[in-house]
Amino acid sequence: MTVPEKSLLVFGATGSLGHHVLNALLDRGTAPESITAVGRNRLRLDELASAGFNTVALDLSDAAGVAEVVARHTDVVLISGSDPNRLAQHRSVIDAAKSADVRHLYYTSGVRADDDRFEVNADHKATEDALIASGLTYTILRNTWYIENYIHALAGSRHTGIMAAAAGDAVVAAASRMDLAEALAVVATTEGHDNVTYSLSGDTDFTYADIAEAMAVVLERDVIYKPVAPDELRAMLTGSGVNGELASFLVNLDETIAAGTFARVGDDLSRLLGRPTTGLVDALTAP
Structure with a gap:
């Protein structure tokens, strides 16, 4: 199968943050047919398909399904999950992206993920470590509280x-989901974000x-x-x-x-947005 010049795969597209990410990508001129929205909410996927997006209903615990859909895309957005086994799911996406030689992987992590005093971010830190160790070109967006x-x-x-x-x-x-989604869309549609970690606060x-x-x-x-x-x-x-x-x-x-x-933790978010949060x-x- 021929891979388009740029094809963007968005995991977690049917969630609250994913909804805003897709809208922000459209606002920045990304064509919906170049985006594949992945999620478990079939009603929402039907709505996205009607809006022109490619869609895939998939549970991230299905490693074979993850590998199959990743292999058809050049770039991957991994919106962090909330399942108890989300670390294994994240690693599955990273492994699939490495095997498919994906061009760029964007991951929504948690603010202060590298501070081991905060156990809430343990899965984020482990995912970041796996992503960096994979050798993939990445951008990590450490999101604050919504x-x-x-x-x-x-x-x-x-x-x-x-x-x-x-x-x-x-x-x-705290920051709005819309602001954090717009920041992700900015880094996914502009240059200069290779192997960069952003700490995003209001x-x-x-x-x-x-x-x-x-x-x-x-x-x-x-x-x-x-x-x-x-x-x-x-x-x-x-x-x-x-x-x-x-x-x-x-x-x-x-x-x-x-x-x-x-x-x-700093002004990365407002700098990416080019406006106050x-x-x-x-x-x-x-x-």
């Missing part, structure tokens, strides 16, 4: 006027009081930040019907934030 992660808290704050979290006095240089270290204030603007009512201890948050979550496993996961996320994982209110109200 502002949109706070949207789920809006419903509770609407009723209580409180945003409770076990994050202490932490700051987060322009501002937001406090949780800042986030509560933005929620107040969105909800048009007073909202205050209430710092709570991890055990208190766990009890609040389970008391509201959240199962114990999910409650522990959410508490652990807050503890990770409290440790400073998502504080600002999106603020809290705009990101919380974006469609």
